[in-house]
Amino acid sequence: MADLDNSGTLTEDEGRALIAYHRKPKLEGGEGWMEVLEWSDFNKDGRMSEDELVSIMLRHGWGLEDIDNSVERLHQFAGTEAGMNYDEFEGYMESWGHKNPDDEEDEEPSKEDAVEIKI
Ligand SMILES: [Ca+2]
Helix, strand or coil: CCCCCCCCCCCHHHHHHHHHHHHCCCCCCCCCHHHHHHHHCCCCCCCECHHHHHHHHHHCCCCHHHHHHHHHHHHHHCCECCEECHHHHHHHHHHCCCCCHHHHHHHHHHHHHHHHHHC
């Protein structure tokens, strides 16, 4: 994953990028899916690859069995060998029964507004 130019070795820049990737603050949960995809997207190609999925899951404490299942599912949704684009990632997340927190946030203010009107 870190070998961005597929040269078989890590350049200094690639090494630094890998270290930076692993030092990034973890996601706390509740992030929108676009943010999750961007967090994982090491090579910034707009897609979550198998390596990137494994990395983000390891980093967030998932077990190997969960990671295996997720990788298998990634391959069902990924449109290319480079991984899932946002639309595919959305389908992947929905297939686990997850809802995008970004969508829920859009709905919540309207409920609060309704309460305010009653008062
Ligand atoms: Ca990527």
